[in-house]
Amino acid sequence: MFFLGLGTAAPSTRYEQRECWDALRQSAPYAQLTPRSHAILKKVLCGDNGIGSRHLALDPLTEVFDLTPDALQARFARHAPALAVAAAQRALQDAQSSAEEMDAVIISTCTGYLCPGLTSYVTEQLGLRTDIFALDLVGQGCGAALPNFRAAEAILTAGRAKKVLSICVEVCSAAFYLDNDPGVLISACLFGDGAGAAVLGNGPLANCRCVKWRHTASRLVPAERETLRFSHKNGMLRNILLPQVPQIASGIAAQLFTDTLAEAKVPREQINGWILHTGGRNVIMALRDKLKLSANDVRHSSAVLHEFGNISSPTVYFVLDRALREPVPAGLWWMSAFGAGFSCHGALLEVS
Numbered sequence: 001m002f003f004l005g006l007g008t009a010a011p012s013t014r015y016e017q018r019e020c021w022d023a024l025r026q027s028a029p030y031a032q033l034t035p036r037s038h039a040i041l042k043k044v045l046c047g048d049n050g051i052g053s054r055h056l057a058l059d060p061l062t063e064v065f066d067l068t069p070d071a072l073q074a075r076f077a078r079h080a081p082a083l084a085v086a087a088a089q090r091a092l093q094d095a096q097s098s099a100e101e102m103d104a105v106i107i108s109t110c111t112g113y114l115c116p117g118l119t120s121y122v123t124e125q126l127g128l129r130t131d132i133f134a135l136d137l138v139g140q141g142c143g144a145a146l147p148n149f150r151a152a153e154a155i156l157t158a159g160r161a162k163k164v165l166s167i168c169v170e171v172c173s174a175a176f177y178l179d180n181d182p183g184v185l186i187s188a189c190l191f192g193d194g195a196g197a198a199v200l201g202n203g204p205l206a207n208c209r210c211v212k213w214r215h216t217a218s219r220l221v222p223a224e225r226e227t228l229r230f231s232h233k234n235g236m237l238r239n240i241l242l243p244q245v246p247q248i249a250s251g252i253a254a255q256l257f258t259d260t261l262a263e264a265k266v267p268r269e270q271i272n273g274w275i276l277h278t279g280g281r282n283v284i285m286a287l288r289d290k291l292k293l294s295a296n297d298v299r300h301s302s303a304v305l306h307e308f309g310n311i312s313s314p315t316v317y318f319v320l321d322r323a324l325r326e327p328v329p330a331g332l333w334w335m336s337a338f339g340a341g342f343s344c345h346g347a348l349l350e351v352s
Contacts, residue, residue, distance in 0.1 A: 001153045002204045003211035003349075004163070005095025006321045009086035010055035010194040010308060011079065017052065019061065020189070021045035027065045029178045037180045044189040050281030050302065054192035054309035056173045057083075064173060069235035076112025076174035081121035083195035084169040087314070088126055091165070095199035099126045102199075103161035104133040106151050108144035108168045108313055110230065110340070111175040111237070118169065133161065141228070141339030142277055144168055144313035145196070146347055150216055152200045162201060168313035169195035175230070175237040183241035190280050192309035196317020209324055209351065214332070215264040216347040219256050224248055224342035249279060250286035252344045253336050257291060260346050266332060273333030273351065274298060275320045278305035300326070313339070324351075 024030050057079040058064050107118045117136030145168050152164040172191035177184050204210040227242040278301045300322045316337050330351050338344040
């Protein structure tokens with residue numbers, strides 16, 4: 001399987017973390033929180049946590065405090081299809097492909113629910129064929145991109161398609177929640193909105209940088225499910241995020257990396273590029289420690305985190321797109337993402 005084109009999209013409304021703090025202090029929900037919660041919010045939004053700004057589907061920013069199930073669902077229904085379509089259009093252009101050439105479309109999300117799913121709206125708005133194979137994937141959290149790619153690989157390998165459109169889209173602002181739980185508060189300060197798309201095929205695109213999907217693996221660790229997942233409260237999604245997530249994520253990611261290299265018979269020194277889900281500053285630092293990486297190795301992940309925050313499942317599209325536009329050496333690159341489950345996924349990409 002080859003990546004023929006990439007595209008990303010984020011809301012045009014971009015807010016500095018300090019703007020979010022100023023708006024929060026004036027809000028009614030803030031007044032209902034404890035002093036300890038106030039201190040946590042100030043530390044995350046005003047301190048050095050690796051995030052400078054986030055793109056949010058909010059205009060004005062104070063829309064975020066309309067925390068009712070109907071308002072949140074309406075936000076997802078309005079913005080998720082639009083972001084997915086914008087990213088897909090850029091991926092199609094990058095792949096020099098038309099919408100009619102797509103034989104399958106796979107869309108992953110975890111921040112909202114539609115029935116019919118997002119594929120129905122995206123197929124209509126992009127002008128995809130009505131006989132297209134459309135697959136909606138939900139519930140995989142921040143790690144969803146790689147299972148999405150693996151599903152595309154299966155369809156391509158089976159000969160059921162020549163080109164597959166892969167999309168991950170998250171409207172995290174449609175899943176914000178505020179109470180005195182530290183994990184809930186930190187989540188509201190970390191996540192941003194966006195979408196990523198890729199056109200995937202069985203052969204490379206001529207006269208372009210070639211990215212081949214070479215080897216992949218996943219690990220599910222149900223024993224750690226309670227460290228990172230969504231729950232429901234008062235009819236709304238509520239993120240559970242425990243303090244040990246960075247150490248758990250980095251440990252599982254490092255073991256998956258080691259196991260995958262062994263399975264693929266690839267020496268570590270052959271890895272020239274790193275396409276890592278950002279998570280947050282503490283996650284990046286933990287990954288650097290466990291994988292023995294330098295700041296330069298994770299610079300693309302850090303740059304995406306600084307500008308967009310944690311975009312959840314679309315993040316690796318943003319990181320890969322940035323790396324391909326900069327002089328990262330050709331050869332083998334390692335892509336990894338992790339999230340709810342607890343789940344971790346990795347892939348070796350051969351870039352030439």
